[in-house]
Amino acid sequence: MPILLFKRTRALVAQIDEFLDTVGQAALLFESGVADYVAGRQEQFDTHYRAIEDAEHGADELRRDIEKQLYRHSLIPEARGDVLGLLETTDDVVNQAKHTLGMFLVERPRLLPGMDEDWRALGATAARTAEAVVLATRAFFRDPYTVNDHLHKVYFYEKEGDRQAMALKRKIFDADADLALKLHLRQFVLNVDRVSDAAEEVADRLAIYTIKRTV
Amino acid sequence: MLVLFFLSSGLFLGWSLGANDAANVFGTAVGSRMIRFATAALICSVFVILGSVAGGAGAAGTLGQLGAIDAMGGAFMVALAAAVTITVMTKLGLPVSTSQAVVGAIIGWNFFSGVLTDTAALSKIVATWVVCPLLAGAFAALFYVLTQRLVRRLRPHLLWDDMGTRWALIAVGAFGSYSLGANNIGNVMGVFVPVAPFSGLDLPFGLALSGAQQLFLLGGLAIALGVYTYSRHVMSTVGGNLFKLTPQMALVVVLAQSVVLFLFASQRLEHALLSVGLPALPLVPVSSSQAVIGAVVGLGLLKGGHGIRYRVLVDIAAGWVTTPIIACFLAFIGLFVLQNVFSVQVNRPHAFELSPQVIERVDRLGLPVDGLAELAGGRYTTQLSLNRSLRGGTALDAKQRERVVRAAEVDRYLVDPGRVAQDLKPGWFEPEQIAAVSSLVGREYRHSWQLLEELEALAPAWRLLPETPRNRLDNDRRQKQRRLVLVALRTAPVESPVTE
Numbered sequence: 001m002p003i004l005l006f007k008r009t010r011a012l013v014a015q016i017d018e019f020l021d022t023v024g025q026a027a028l029l030f031e032s033g034v035a036d037y038v039a040g041r042q043e044q045f046d047t048h049y050r051a052i053e054d055a056e057h058g059a060d061e062l063r064r065d066i067e068k069q070l071y072r073h074s075l076i077p078e079a080r081g082d083v084l085g086l087l088e089t090t091d092d093v094v095n096q097a098k099h100t101l102g103m104f105l106v107e108r109p110r111l112l113p114g115m116d117e118d119w120r121a122l123g124a125t126a127a128r129t130a131e132a133v134v135l136a137t138r139a140f141f142r143d144p145y146t147v148n149d150h151l152h153k154v155y156f157y158e159k160e161g162d163r164q165a166m167a168l169k170r171k172i173f174d175a176d177a178d179l180a181l182k183l184h185l186r187q188f189v190l191n192v193d194r195v196s197d198a199a200e201e202v203a204d205r206l207a208i209y210t211i212k213r214t215v
Numbered sequence: 216m217l218v219l220f221f222l223s224s225g226l227f228l229g230w231s232l233g234a235n236d237a238a239n240v241f242g243t244a245v246g247s248r249m250i251r252f253a254t255a256a257l258i259c260s261v262f263v264i265l266g267s268v269a270g271g272a273g274a275a276g277t278l279g280q281l282g283a284i285d286a287m288g289g290a291f292m293v294a295l296a297a298a299v300t301i302t303v304m305t306k307l308g309l310p311v312s313t314s315q316a317v318v319g320a321i322i323g324w325n326f327f328s329g330v331l332t333d334t335a336a337l338s339k340i341v342a343t344w345v346v347c348p349l350l351a352g353a354f355a356a357l358f359y360v361l362t363q364r365l366v367r368r369l370r371p372h373l374l375w376d377d378m379g380t381r382w383a384l385i386a387v388g389a390f391g392s393y394s395l396g397a398n399n400i401g402n403v404m405g406v407f408v409p410v411a412p413f414s415g416l417d418l419p420f421g422l423a424l425s426g427a428q429q430l431f432l433l434g435g436l437a438i439a440l441g442v443y444t445y446s447r448h449v450m451s452t453v454g455g456n457l458f459k460l461t462p463q464m465a466l467v468v469v470l471a472q473s474v475v476l477f478l479f480a481s482q483r484l485e486h487a488l489l490s491v492g493l494p495a496l497p498l499v500p501v502s503s504s505q506a507v508i509g510a511v512v513g514l515g516l517l518k519g520g521h522g523i524r525y526r527v528l529v530d531i532a533a534g535w536v537t538t539p540i541i542a543c544f545l546a547f548i549g550l551f552v553l554q555n556v557f558s559v560q561v562n563r564p565h566a567f568e569l570s571p572q573v574i575e576r577v578d579r580l581g582l583p584v585d586g587l588a589e590l591a592g593g594r595y596t597t598q599l600s601l602n603r604s605l606r607g608g609t610a611l612d613a614k615q616r617e618r619v620v621r622a623a624e625v626d627r628y629l630v631d632p633g634r635v636a637q638d639l640k641p642g643w644f645e646p647e648q649i650a651a652v653s654s655l656v657g658r659e660y661r662h663s664w665q666l667l668e669e670l671e672a673l674a675p676a677w678r679l680l681p682e683t684p685r686n687r688l689d690n691d692r693r694q695k696q697r698r699l700v701l702v703a704l705r706t707a708p709v710e711s712p713v714t715e
Contacts, residue, residue, distance in 0.1 A: 142371075
């Protein structure tokens with residue numbers, strides 16, 4: 001019986017780690033995908049899109065399996081609700097990343113010249129925010145007293161992303177182009193930045209859950 | 216059959232203890248669904264019974280000092296009065312402790328039977344009521360700090376932490392159940408120990424159950440029945456509503472409570488402390504509920520003292536006074552009814568005399584004897600009546616009067632060869648002691664001290680050593696042997712005593 005419990009716990013810990021690895025990987029794929037699109041590397045973009053699709057699918061499966069096991073074996077009864085909420089919101093980061101790259105794939109927006117670096121920077125900042133939140137979530141499971149060390153980075157990157165998004169939108173609307181195109185591109189700026197917002201949502205939850213765990 | 220009827224009040228007390236106090240050990244774990252009820256109930260029952268049988272003698276012995284109830288009817292009513300007090304106070308929503316109810320009921324028996332209450336034993340018991348929650352609070356704070364440090368050092372994953380806490384809750388729950396059985400069986404069965412007619416029982420594999428242990432086994436089974444039949448609801452309530460603790464905090468609370476109960480119950484620990492010259496805690500049944508509340512308050516204070524309901528503490532302190540008084544009153548009335556309406560014997564008849572030999576003995580004890588000769592003609596049938604006369608006719612203080620009363624008690628001791636062979640077993644007595652008793656075969660004594668003085672003269676092993684902490688262990692053993700020899704040689708006792 002104890003060996004069985006030991007094995008089950010070890011497997012579940014590994015699954016949670018794998019889930020967080022997947023989210024971190026999806027953030028990197030997102031950053032690369034945006035960079036590929038900006039640079040016009042269509043083939044690489046398609047590859048990265050397929051990879052993020054797989055990551056999103058894998059993360060969903062892992063999340064559902066973890067949730068099922070937590071319920072089935074009545075594990076962490078005090079923190080179960082928090083952990084489930086945390087996994088679901090973390091999964092939203094991957095969903096948002098996939099959704100945004102999917103928009104690039106389907107709508108193929110025509111980017112205005114002279115803004116490539118801004119797009120890349122915005123994508124990279126969104127990825128950094130997601131990475132920081134993955135580290136914070138890992139810390140929540142392993143060492144809750146260090147969660148805040150990661151959370152402040154999430155908030156920093158998210159704010160930075162907002163600033164970059166605002167600057168890019170200004171550049172777009174200052175440019176000499178059709179209003180329809182400007183509005184179209186604004187949608188993309190918002191969607192890239194939403195990855196950071198999704199990570200911030202996770203961070204907000206983590207801040208509360210961490211207080212609950214460490215009080 | 217009659218014995219079982221008399222024991223029924225004690226068994227009811229045991230059931231009620233199992234129904235309510237098991238929740239102090241496993242309540243939070245079950246209420247927060249860390250452990251299933253079936254697992255908790257099984258572990259709790261097994262370890263409560265083990266604790267009762269293996270470790271129950273220490274705390275039960277102190278209750279015996281407070282009032283040596285000497286008739287089954289008396290013991291029945293004392294346990295019943297305590298049980299009724301607990302039931303009524305629980306219905307009224309007042310905090311109540313089995314220990315305090317039992318102590319009150321025993322004092323009620325003392326009043327009714329005209330027996331002097333041993334003030335030293337009483338003050339020892341009352342002091343533990345105050346010390347127990349304080350100690351539990353201090354232990355909880357200490358354990359919490361240590362646990363936090365350990366967790367921060369080991370940094371376990373949330374799931375490993377969860378699994379570790381579950382196993383720790385089971386282990387600590389088992390320890391808590393053992394301590395609960397060892398400490399609180401005295402409340403349940405302690406009053407029956409001097410009067411229940413159970414003799415020693417030899418079991419296979421060289422095991423043996425003394426009469427007292429058989430009683431404790433019965434009491435333990437009653438507690439287990441209480442756990443299985445009624446504690447589920449109480450556990451859910453405790454875990455969910457009363458105090459919202461994290462599983463780790465719950466672990467600390469149960470551990471602190473268990474350690475405190477163990478400290479007040481373990482003879483082995485007492486022996487170990489005394490053997491290295493350290494002071495030991497008295498072995499007294501204490502309240503597990505109050506230990507839990509003390510532990511929770513200790514944690515609350517560690518966290519800054521916010522949200523502590525100080526009203527609860529006031530209620531507990533009030534319970535220290537009201538519970539014994541109500542139980543004492545109920546026991547007194549109940550004993551009166553039992554004796555006068557149902558003609559059930561609730562105490563053994565006693566006689567006291569201030570004969571020249573007794574006065575001489577008092578003089579030898581170093582007590583003033585002025586005025587004793589004037590009281591010599593009186594006939595005294597209770598300790599209280601003699602004490603009253605001594606108070607009026609002599610200048611003795613309360614403690615001195617207590618010693619005179621004990622010296623004046625009349626009994627009949629006959630050194631019967633059959634009883635010597637049957638009751639003075641080599642395992643319990645040293646050969647030198649048995650030889651001393653055997654050399655007195657055929658002699659009769661009117662006072663217990665006469666027999667003991669002769670034995671002391673014949674064999675040093677019967678003598679008490681000077682009262683130092685180091686000698687306490689030996690003296691405890693010798694006191695027990697002296698009590699046993701007196702019980703064995705007393706002629707025509709009211710009821711056969713159980714072997715200790």
